[in-house]
Amino acid sequence: MQHVIIAEPDSPWYEDALVFIRTLYVKKHNCHLVAQPDVIHILYEGDTLLGTMGLAHNSTTNYAFEYCDPPDVASRFLRGTSRQHLAEFTRYTLGECATKEIVFTRSITLLRSLIGDARERGVTHLGFMGKLSLLRLYAALEIPTEIFGVPTFSPPAEGERFGTYAQQKGMHVFGAYL
Template sequence: MDHITIAEPSSPHYEEALTFALRHYLERHNCSLEVRPDFLAIAYAGNSIIGTLGLITTSTEPYFFEQSEPKGAAETLLCGEPRNTLGELTRFTLREGTSPREALEQGKQLTACLCAYVYARGIRHIGFVGKRSFCSILERLAIPYAILGTPTLEDIPRELLGTYPAQHNLYAIGFSLDRAPSTLHA
């Protein structure tokens, strides 16, 4: 990986990165990415995209990680702070053939850069649905996290879920940023 760029929808790099993410969502997870992330961290090798990580912000619609048991994942994570400080990560999309070691390193760098960027824009609390393995990235970045519950998938249309129902050990996970993560040590 040569560098990471953060793109917003108005950025010239955004559409190309979104196309990359959509293609990999469909190939790997048999579902489409139904939302357009507000922020996309894009990893490059030369001029080629090799990975992305997105973050969605909304103050009205419930996030995927909120559809979990026990109820109240967002309220637990927010601890009384306004909802406009909350966002949700999308899944990583990494190019085919990425080794587990490369995936961990790219994941760490994408997460650090994206979190530092959104921290500067007032996002302090981030939730997502995923496996505990992602928590090792947070641990390496010294970001404390909490398991907020177990996702419930009954109310979500099947075409939006893709491989989620077949996966085991999924959790609603959240973390709060008390500072911007250092991207120097990521």
């Protein structure tokens, strides 16, 4: 039976999730995970790790989606809302799946868990970078989203924390209103 575990850095499941993410990202996307999310939602079936979604919700974090065109996306996205209510969807990783329907079902299970947890933490605005296909998940949960642009990166920023996004093609910057 499938179940989701919410793991913070001191959780015994957190390190296993990071290993899973790092391994798949290097293999699938030829990029590395630099950030360590504040919390990782982990989908298991029995003892088998099927997928993860990460969330950064610490208000002092420099969120990656601020480094994009047009400028000042975060402040326009928040529209006066306190930065305390902002989080970033930091990583989304699934293991091999037999069909697109299984991918979609697992993704919805993880996103529903992540959104519920974010709301409990007082998050009302969720920013993220990804492919346009991610919007389908939010639409299935009837969560309004907005596309802000395409991320731009100078040569690797000092202390870049959220992975090597610049190596990935077709990335967009989104916001979701919870």
